[in-house]
Amino acid sequence: DIQMTQSPSSLSASVGDRVTITCRASQGISNSLAWYQQKPGKAPKLLLYVASRLESGVPSRFSGSGSGTDYTLTISSLQPEDFATYHCQQYYSTPYTFGQGTKLEIK
Amino acid sequence: QVQLQESGPGLVKPSETLSLTCTVSGGSIGTYYWSWIRQPPGKGLEWIGYIYYSGSTNYNPSLKSRVTISVDTSKNQFSLRLSSVTAADTAVYYCTRERGGLGNSDYWGQGTLVTVSS
Numbered sequence: 001d002i003q004m005t006q007s008p009s010s011l012s013a014s015v016g017d018r019v020t021i022t023c024r025a026s027q028g029i030s031n032s033l034a035w036y037q038q039k040p041g042k043a044p045k046l047l048l049y050v051a052s053r054l055e056s057g058v059p060s061r062f063s064g065s066g067s068g069t070d071y072t073l074t075i076s077s078l079q080p081e082d083f084a085t086y087h088c089q090q091y092y093s094t095p096y097t098f099g100q101g102t103k104l105e106i107k
Numbered sequence: 108q109v110q111l112q113e114s115g116p117g118l119v120k121p122s123e124t125l126s127l128t129c130t131v132s133g134g135s136i137g138t139y140y141w142s143w144i145r146q147p148p149g150k151g152l153e154w155i156g157y158i159y160y161s162g163s164t165n166y167n168p169s170l171k172s173r174v175t176i177s178v179d180t181s182k183n184q185f186s187l188r189l190s191s192v193t194a195a196d197t198a199v200y201y202c203t204r205e206r207g208g209l210g211n212s213d214y215w216g217q218g219t220l221v222t223v224s225s
């Protein structure tokens with residue numbers, strides 16, 4: 001199985017901050033990476049796929065980058081509704097696997 | 108707008124079989140891959156497996172001996188059966204649609220909590 005390691009596991013930030021979350025795969029995944037946002041008691045919501053492609057309807061302050069084994073999610077200017085848990089997922093090979101999640105909290 | 112809705116018992120006894128159904132509305136179940144993903148309370152996400160509308164499946168090896176995913180195209184539904192459950196199978200179970208067979212999930216059900224307890 002491909003192991004996905006997210007960092008940090010939690011993060012405190014303020015509205016307006018620029019935030020970056022990292023996801024590292026245990027082997028190369030050729031940009032087969034998705035990012036999801038999950039709010040308490042809700043299902044995850046797809047934000048980006050193919051590492052950097054924005055899902056329809058997702059604000060442009062969200063962006064993704066990376067290649068090989070290392071990928072990042074950046075939120076350029078945090079808004080109040082962005083405080084949530086973020087998950088990365090590799091779908092390069094089955095079993096698809098997720099990072100452990102990054103909880104983004106208000107400072 | 109595609110919508111997915113999980114249904115099934117919220118409480119299952121240890122050693123019994125967990126059975127859930129996902130009903131797809133607002134679109135056809137045809138030509139897509141459909142997945143089950145679960146999340147134990149306070150923990151991360153785990154992919155269980157997927158089924159193509161034609162019936163072909165792919166399961167997580169960690170669960171493969173206990174999992175069956177099936178599809179009923181006439182009802183626009185797909186289902187999950189997980190046998191010999193233990194407390195470790197307690198989780199919120201989500202059904203999802205995979206985008207164009209790529210493996211990422213663009214539509215999710217709201218999730219249903221299944222507790223394994225006697």
